[in-house]
Amino acid sequence: MTAINSKIPEGSLAEKWTKHKAKIKVVSPANKRKLDIIVVGTGLAGASAAASLAEMGYNVSAFCYQDSARRAHSIAAQGGINASKNYQNDNDSVHRLFYDTVKGGDYRAREANVHRLAEVSGSIIDQCVAQGVPFAREYGGNLSNRSFGGVLVSRTFYARGQTGQQLLIGAYSALNRQIGKGAIKMYERHEMLDIVKIDGKARGIIARDMVTGEVKKYGAHAVVIASGGYGNAFFLSTNAMGCNGGAAWQAYKKGAFMSNPCYVQIHPTCIPVHGDQQSKLTLMSESLRNDGRIWVPKKKEDAEKLQKGEIGPNDIAEEDRDFYLERRYPSYGNLVPRDVASRAAKERCDAGFGVNNTGLAVYLDFKYSIERLGKDVIEARYGNLFQMYEKIADSDPYTGPMQIYPAIHYTMGGTWVDYNLMTSVPGLYAIGEANFSDHGANRLGASALMQGLADGYFVLPYTIGDYLADEIQIPKIDVNSPEFEKSISAVQARLDKMMSIKGTKPVDYFHKKLGLVMWDYVGMSRNEAGLKKAIALIADIKKEFWSDVRIPGDQGEVNQELEKAGRVADFIELADVMTRDALNRNESCGGHFREESVTPDGEALRNDEIGAYVSQWEFQGEDKEPIMHKEDLKFEVVELTQRSYK
Amino acid sequence: MSEKILNNLKIKVWRQKNAQTKGQFETYPIDNISTDTSFLEMLDILNYQLVEEGKDPIVFDHDCREGICGTCSLFINGRAHGPDDDITTCQLHMRKFKNDETITIEPWRAKSFPVIKDLMVDRTAFEKILQSGGFVSVNTGGVPDGNAIPIGYDDAEAAMDAASCIGCGACVATCKNSSAMLFVSAKVSHLARLPQGQVEAARRAKSMVAKMDELGFGNCSNTGACEVECPKGISITNIATLNREYLKAKIAD
Numbered sequence: 011m012t013a014i015n016s017k018i019p020e021g022s023l024a025e026k027w028t029k030h031k032a033k034i035k036v037v038s039p040a041n042k043r044k045l046d047i048i049v050v051g052t053g054l055a056g057a058s059a060a061a062s063l064a065e066m067g068y069n070v071s072a073f074c075y076q077d078s079a080r081r082a083h084s085i086a087a088q089g090g091i092n093a094s095k096n097y098q099n100d101n102d103s104v105h106r107l108f109y110d111t112v113k114g115g116d117y118r119a120r121e122a123n124v125h126r127l128a129e130v131s132g133s134i135i136d137q138c139v140a141q142g143v144p145f146a147r148e149y150g151g152n153l154s155n156r157s158f159g160g161v162l163v164s165r166t167f168y169a170r171g172q173t174g175q176q177l178l179i180g181a182y183s184a185l186n187r188q189i190g191k192g193a194i195k196m197y198e199r200h201e202m203l204d205i206v207k208i209d210g211k212a213r214g215i216i217a218r219d220m221v222t223g224e225v226k227k228y229g230a231h232a233v234v235i236a237s238g239g240y241g242n243a244f245f246l247s248t249n250a251m252g253c254n255g256g257a258a259w260q261a262y263k264k265g266a267f268m269s270n271p272c273y274v275q276i277h278p279t280c281i282p283v284h285g286d287q288q289s290k291l292t293l294m295s296e297s298l299r300n301d302g303r304i305w306v307p308k309k310k311e312d313a314e315k316l317q318k319g320e321i322g323p324n325d326i327a328e329e330d331r332d333f334y335l336e337r338r339y340p341s342y343g344n345l346v347p348r349d350v351a352s353r354a355a356k357e358r359c360d361a362g363f364g365v366n367n368t369g370l371a372v373y374l375d376f377k378y379s380i381e382r383l384g385k386d387v388i389e390a391r392y393g394n395l396f397q398m399y400e401k402i403a404d405s406d407p408y409t410g411p412m413q414i415y416p417a418i419h420y421t422m423g424g425t426w427v428d429y430n431l432m433t434s435v436p437g438l439y440a441i442g443e444a445n446f447s448d449h450g451a452n453r454l455g456a457s458a459l460m461q462g463l464a465d466g467y468f469v470l471p472y473t474i475g476d477y478l479a480d481e482i483q484i485p486k487i488d489v490n491s492p493e494f495e496k497s498i499s500a501v502q503a504r505l506d507k508m509m510s511i512k513g514t515k516p517v518d519y520f521h522k523k524l525g526l527v528m529w530d531y532v533g534m535s536r537n538e539a540g541l542k543k544a545i546a547l548i549a550d551i552k553k554e555f556w557s558d559v560r561i562p563g564d565q566g567e568v569n570q571e572l573e574k575a576g577r578v579a580d581f582i583e584l585a586d587v588m589t590r591d592a593l594n595r596n597e598s599c600g601g602h603f604r605e606e607s608v609t610p611d612g613e614a615l616r617n618d619e620i621g622a623y624v625s626q627w628e629f630q631g632e633d634k635e636p637i638m639h640k641e642d643l644k645f646e647v648v649e650l651t652q653r654s655y656k
Numbered sequence: 657m658s659e660k661i662l663n664n665l666k667i668k669v670w671r672q673k674n675a676q677t678k679g680q681f682e683t684y685p686i687d688n689i690s691t692d693t694s695f696l697e698m699l700d701i702l703n704y705q706l707v708e709e710g711k712d713p714i715v716f717d718h719d720c721r722e723g724i725c726g727t728c729s730l731f732i733n734g735r736a737h738g739p740d741d742d743i744t745t746c747q748l749h750m751r752k753f754k755n756d757e758t759i760t761i762e763p764w765r766a767k768s769f770p771v772i773k774d775l776m777v778d779r780t781a782f783e784k785i786l787q788s789g790g791f792v793s794v795n796t797g798g799v800p801d802g803n804a805i806p807i808g809y810d811d812a813e814a815a816m817d818a819a820s821c822i823g824c825g826a827c828v829a830t831c832k833n834s835s836a837m838l839f840v841s842a843k844v845s846h847l848a849r850l851p852q853g854q855v856e857a858a859r860r861a862k863s864m865v866a867k868m869d870e871l872g873f874g875n876c877s878n879t880g881a882c883e884v885e886c887p888k889g890i891s892i893t894n895i896a897t898l899n900r901e902y903l904k905a906k907i908a909d
Contacts, residue, residue, distance in 0.1 A: 058796070061796070062795075062796040065795040065796055076719060076725070076727065077717060077727065077778075077779060077780070078726075078779065078780075078782070078783055078823065080725075080726070080823060081719055081720070081725040081726060081727050082725075083719070083720060083725070085720065085724050085725050086720045086722050086724050086725065095802065095803075097803060132802075133797075135802040136799050136800065136801055136802045137794075137796060137797075137799055138802075139799070139802040139805070139852070140792065140794045140799035140800070140852055141791070141792050141794060141852070142791075142792045142815070142846065142847050142850050142852045142853050144812050144813075144815040144816040144819050144846065144850065145802075145812070146812065146816075147806075147807050147808070147809050147812040148809065149808075149809045150806065151806025151807050151808055151809075152803050152806060153802050153803055167802075169816060169819075170816060170820075172724065172820065174724075175724055175820075175822070176816075176819060179819065182786075183786070183790055183791035183792070184791065184794075184796070186783070186786045186787045186790060186791055187787075187791045187793060189783075189787050190787035190788060190789075196783075198780065198783070221772055248722075250719040250720040250721065250725060251718060251719055251720075251721060252719050284659070284690070284692045284693075285659070285690055285692065285693075287689070287690055287692075287693045287697055287698075287701060288693070288697060289694075289696070289697045289700045289721070290694075290697075290721040292721070292722050293722070397742065398722070398723060398747070401723075401740070401743055401747045401749070402694075402747065402749070404692070404749070404751060467796045467797075468796070468797075471796065514708075516703075516704050516707040516708060518700070518704055519704075560707055560708075560710075562706075562707055562710065562711065562712050562713065563712050563713075567673075567674065567773065568674075568715050568772060568773040568776060570713065570715055571707065571713060
């Protein structure tokens, strides 16, 4: 197989989506009733897609590994959702949101996809309001906005620090309405373990019932992967414990290209790692950077005393504080994009200015905004985040600064999709964080929610019709076909194999080991030697896993170790492709920082000569090196400049 | 953060193979736990040990570990989500415990939440209640501009207060009658406070209450225990709102 056409429509950027919609095929209501669609994952993208498709008349089956669709990890997004409503009259527009997103993504996203995202962003807010999402309001009754990193306007809509939760409850309630009507069959506590292809087209999935252990076949005319990102390859991340790359990885093994897997977002404001007993990191919303100032001591001796616990932050005089983001990036200050803020924190800590006992933390201080606005205002804006911080860190952010450090948060890379959100496998779609398309090499804050809902409410429901219009003659998919039998046998064989190893090490042993390799060599800073070393180390971990993992219990019951084992086995393989992608991309861009590619003052140096492409990794078989194709990125509207937030 | 190490903890936990078998308590010793460790991380460490010893690890529900997804659901030392206020189990930290302490862990106990295995329970009854009416009946598309319907600051805030419910089920597990009134009332009040939700308010209140009764949840006898253990501080004034909405709907019939 070679690189696949991205099907970006002709015409001027602003007209592409409108013209495309006018051209693509539509399925009649009578025929929609005859077509089945499977949606894997029920976060913002999956729930909104499943609900919208069912409303249109398709028969939808939705799957999630959680015990309720409402618990998908979109729920944990705190700060907000972007939309180019220009309600603040600050000269925002579709073009400005488009431009900010392309620039924020360090010119590694498709212009056409991003423009469409900006175009539909306003409708998302309208839809959510209609569903009863309790967005923050002004006293006059209008919607309120806040600012986020990487932009100079206020376009972020929010519901306290629980925006993801409220948007997901909105999409989930739309999903529930369709379940209640019988238009969606919901499978909770089910995990997708394979994609089934017939004559080259996606025709269903194999899923395991996580309560009974039963492995079953499900047929459909199209399959939608909405299973989120693969940040948990790093073991410690802000992702939920169950978040996994399994569905996307099985799709990859069935021929769906994986794109830009090295683009991982490291979020600058997370609660620092406290020790080796940790399983999970907690994010503190980027919105806090609206009112918090980030600093470390100017003097190394102060930092050393802080590290030893001899002094506290309030002992450091005003003039001895280094507000390094304001110093280095005067125009954006504390609101630089996430990749820039994360690297700046790492730079200070690596230089010895970290402020906690591990030396891997910086301060996020609200003293100045409390003095300016009063504690009440800060409490109203961030009360629940402050409470969350206090419970975890056992320290009160109203009286002393928070300690923060970067952590793995989001994956911009993912399954390759064309303009219709279809993967390289016909009939298989990928939406939300699971696909690669809109954020380039770095995602701006409050854009994940926007993209998930854009794909689910306003893009996929249109584009999927273009494919399904040609499938109306296909009867219900027969799950007793040889292809389904072959697939279910392979899934069963893999489960049997894992259970039969009966080694000595729990699954977490391998996951932690993999996570450390990834953090050390494929984390915030990467170089050729380290990446090559990582490929070898990952191969060792894979070998060790498949010969020494221990999974107690049986398959035919709840077996959380077996669930984890399958996910970790996928992460190990995914990590290999992530590392290869990082090695191949010999430039710094967005979240991908190559030590070989920096400006004289240490900023990331993008190289458009070699880097203006989307990688498309193609699976070649177990333990074989994958092949990389390239989709060249063409910029018709945005002029490529070295990103500067100074 | 002043870290200490806890030793000689005894974890007394409910083990139950499945819904059909009877369960029993088992006690496991654990040492060397940092006070900065979360409660669920302590269970991760215990499970790691159990697997190394060739035993079945303890099954428990958990996911986001940030107090927002509502998956975790442990009854610890007689309290839903353990000995701290306004938190979920995943936000509980070991600094709330002492050396040599015996910590008792049970699943949510309610007729409508049958045990699946060990500490994992089946909360699909909540799904069924929401599917019966916990929504505004709008399809995707064709809705007015977000600012077309002004909503007063206080109404938006009150709706947000009720909408903070994470559906964990602590209210049901805590209530001596296993009533789901706090859960149902939070959803009903969230939507009743907003103009978008008022169109179907009567139908919603009636169908959700009927479904709740059908699924075997108990009645509310106003003890207020649910409110005390709710990790998101959902107020029982929502139950008054639900009663009012329900009565209004019934009178109109």
